[in-house]
Amino acid sequence: xxFTVTRAETGDRQAVIELSSHFTDDYLEHTVDRWIGQEKGGxxxxxxxxxxxxxxxxxxxxxxxxxxxGMRVRPGxxxxxxxYQLNRYxxxxxxxxxAATVRLLTHQNNHQxxxxxxxxxxxxxxxxxEIIFRRxxxxxxxxxxxxxxxxxxxxxxxxxxxxxxxNNGPSFHNLQGFLFxxxxxxxxxxxxxxxxxxxxxxxxLFEERNQVRGILFVLRQKHxxxxxxxxxxxxxxxxxxxxxLFKTWHExxxxxxxxxxxxxQHQVLKPSLKKLLGDxxxxxxxxxxxxxxxxxxxxxxxx
Numbered sequence: 001x002x003f004t005v006t007r008a009e010t011g012d013r014q015a016v017i018e019l020s021s022h023f024t025d026d027y028l029e030h031t032v033d034r035w036i037g038q039e040k041g042g043x044x045x046x047x048x049x050x051x052x053x054x055x056x057x058x059x060x061x062x063x064x065x066x067x068x069x070g071m072r073v074r075p076g077x078x079x080x081x082x083x084y085q086l087n088r089y090x091x092x093x094x095x096x097x098x099a100a101t102v103r104l105l106t107h108q109n110n111h112q113x114x115x116x117x118x119x120x121x122x123x124x125x126x127x128x129x130e131i132i133f134r135r136x137x138x139x140x141x142x143x144x145x146x147x148x149x150x151x152x153x154x155x156x157x158x159x160x161x162x163x164x165x166x167n168n169g170p171s172f173h174n175l176q177g178f179l180f181x182x183x184x185x186x187x188x189x190x191x192x193x194x195x196x197x198x199x200x201x202x203x204x205l206f207e208e209r210n211q212v213r214g215i216l217f218v219l220r221q222k223h224x225x226x227x228x229x230x231x232x233x234x235x236x237x238x239x240x241x242x243x244x245l246f247k248t249w250h251e252x253x254x255x256x257x258x259x260x261x262x263x264x265q266h267q268v269l270k271p272s273l274k275k276l277l278g279d280x281x282x283x284x285x286x287x288x289x290x291x292x293x294x295x296x297x298x299x300x301x302x303x
Contacts, residue, residue, distance in 0.1 A: 008043035061187035066094035126287025148241040151204035180260040243272040
């Protein structure tokens with residue numbers, strides 16, 4: 001049986017929503033318009049005689065990096081190789097679009113998805129990530145302060161200090177040098193990201209005895225009152241003081257937060273996050289990647 005693959009258009013929105021209804025607590029309804037509206041990449045659909053049976057988004061976080069997200073296959077059509085074929089098609093589209101690397105996230109216990117990714121040549125080189133998606137701040141969470149120095153905004157004159165810390169600290173390499181950002185995607189953290197982040201007041205420094213001990217990078221999505229912690233690199237003992245920044249962010253108008261961490265950070269932050277966000281679910285995910293052409297994997301911000 002042959003299926004047809006098309007790039008989604010505005011008129012396909014209702015078919016995507018109907019497909020999404022077959023999955024519990026699905027987020028496609030909130031992302032479909034953005035995915036359809038992408039100039040590069042887009043939402044790709046698989047059809048069987050007019051019935052939408054699968055979809056997946058292709059996004060370019062940078063000119064040389066592609067991101068696959070939102071794979072769905074209609075119940076009744078699963079197990080027929082549709083996810084494999086659609087992923088393979090999108091990898092070809094990514095390479096045509098100039099990507100040197102393709103990445104995706106999958107749950108570490110989703111054995112079928114892992115099997116498909118590994119068959120396509122992906123490896124879990126990005127390691128395990130723990131993400132709290134779009135949690136609302138508790139109304140009474142802002143009245144308790146956490147003892148310790150609060151991270152402060154990085155000044156434009158401090159770029160070299162921040163870059164030196166990232167290039168020479170072990171955490172940057174442990175975190176694989178990834179920045180979590182738009183579309184809940186990962187891409188390489190670059191000099192330009194750091195410079196723009198400092199200029200846009202997105203970068204905070206953890207300091208101790210006038211030495212940079214850590215860096216926090218946030219992404220503000222003001223149109224959604226949503227703030228994303230994109231990169232967090234600091235001594236574990238200093239991480240809880242990050243909670244004091246939530247009051248500042250709330251005063252700026254943000255009431256929903258997404259927090260991206262590695263396992264060790266989450267264990268330390270959990271008590272503070274529970275006070276701020278209440279009971280929450282944390283997604284335990286594997287960051288998979290596939291190189292389409294040989295790339296420089298030296299984790300140095302200045303590369």
